[in-house]
Amino acid sequence: MFQGLLQFYNALLMFLTPKVLFDVLWSTQLGIIVGMMPGLTATMGVALMTTLTYKMAPENAIIILICMYIGAIYGGSRSAILLNIPGTPANAATAVDGHPLARQGKAGMAIGIATTGSFFGSIIGMILLALFTPLIGNFALNFGSFEFFWLSIFGIVICGNLTSPKDPLKGWIAGFLGLFIATIGMEGMHAYRRFCFGSVELSGGISLIPAMVGIFGFAEILTIMRQPEMEVIQSKITRVIPRLKDITRYWKTILRSGVIGTFVGAIPGVGEDIAAWVSYDFASRSSKEKEKFGKGSIEGLIAAETGNNACVAGAMIPVLSLAIPGSAPAAVLLAAMFIHGVRPGPLIMVEFPDFIYQVVAMVLLATTAMLVLGLSMVRFLVKVLTIPRERLMPFVFVLCVIGSYALAARLFDVWVMVAFGILGYYMRIMDYPVAPTVLGIILGDILDKNLRRGLILTDGNLIPFFTRPISLILCLLILFTIVSRMSWFRRLVKSVNSQLSLCLAKLRQKAGI
Amino acid sequence: MQRQNMSKADFVTSIFLLLFSLAIIALSLRMPRFESVGASPYSAPGIVPGLLGVVLALLSLILLIRSIIRSGYKLNLNVRVVRAYFQEASTKRFFLTLGLCLFYAVFLVGKISYFIATVLYIFVFIATFEWPKRDRQQVLKKAMPTAVAEAVFLSAAVSMAFRYLFLVKLP
Structure with missing residues (x-):
């Protein structure tokens, strides 16, 4: 515990230099701008920034990416409050109460509350990140091939389930498609070229960053340009710094939403949007002012913003301890860590023991910058929202192209970006979530190596995949996740519930209670 | 997309996905197993893509059956619908x-x-x-x-x- 604090202190001291602080400020500000522009998501921002920072020193590059991530998730609240259009999907729940507050002439107050909520969410997430990552990392040292195989399947199943709540089948198809995409190219055991059809470029596999830039960048451009033009509403912004009583009054909501957000973030592939909605839902159920929800409730706004920013730190827990991303932007962050020579995963506690606390220090710096920048320059930055899309989108696409090209200086990656952009666009149109596909591309290699390694170890015997304790738990969780979405299972649970309550009522009657 | 249109889209997509996954399975089966060089048959490169192909085929089949139950096979494609789409x-x-x-x-x-x-x-x-x-x-x-x-x-x-x-x- 004290060793951890010491490592955190050392990491913080290491970052307190004018150059790093300058990097923190501009990248967080850029993140806020990216987040507040409808159509530019946090994932797109982090992916584009990865291509711009890959020549920097690892710590400098990763702190910039974390600042971009935290800034963008927070920045989306601006457009959600002022335009009723969430800047990133993470801020959809923010718009429900944030925009009614703006319509009541309290836009400044709503921005202030959202900023403070995001700050506390991020801090709670940071504390849990520091506490749980080493624990999970140490626990994951017991994982063998069997466990990693089930973990990758579990990641896909749970991510497909939660990112496509209306139709999990499409989420699972998207996830398994991603796992398949990861198998394209030269495999690791025999150097055999799978699905390359003689192409030299394909034998290197599909690079994650161009694929992600396409899926989240180009697909977003196509979606934005297809939609009717939005109207910018001019809102008057008065006092931004919130009153202390508005915050202290809802301390329970802040704490609860922070914990929920972090927990949701730690689930593989489940991002900030779901964290915000779950936090909002819990807050609305336990609130004393239920009637205000949806009409400009400060508590609702705090819950949503605390939840989504806590999720950012939560999503980094599995990134660092298991090398499995908790959300789509965290997936890019994971890829960026690999690019910079840091290998997250169970061995991080052995290979890079200081890195976890460095990330915690980075989150603290980014969160502080977000609070300071979020409460200042509000009126000036709101003007960014008035940039027309036909002026902004070609620039974003130029960055998508050059960013994809710059990583390996080959045009093939630009074509990969374009192909994945078109794929991502049609997936969105047809209600297939794209997050499981991206998670699949990352987990594909883990699945491939560990399934074959496990089978070689057991000489083809499948029983150890089901009998080792952690494997068995993961396998049962996968089974439960799938079965829980089936209508017959829900009907069964309902009927068992009603039978049980009937029996209890009879017993109470007999006992005379 | 409206539910009826979505069922139609699902019908077409599921057929495409089913064919795609069958192609994956066929290509995986044709991959070498390297047994002649003394490698374990379980290290064959086609195992994982083949398995993923089977899972994708099963999921696409479920999607296809569901879209048929929801009458997604009644595509009703005609010149008027296509022209209206391109005129939007x-x-x-x-x-x-x-x-x-x-x-x-x-x-x-x-x-x-x-x-x-x-x-x-x-x-x-x-x-x-x-x-x-x-x-x-x-x-x-x-x-x-x-x-x-x-x-x-x-x-x-x-x-x-x-x-x-x-x-x-x-x-």
């Missing part, structure tokens, strides 16, 4: 954007100077979408000069940043 303003905007972006990324970048390709792309993109929004005088006096300025400035900034700051050999 949103469809036109989508295809224009896609065309411009594809032309830039596939046919311009790498073929001519990066700076010129980017200037052309940004200018044409802005001009194409701003032209119908304003009257001719406004377009010629205000929109076009600013579009040229923006295209030149952004192209120069991106080219310089990548060439001299990130030391990337531009395409």
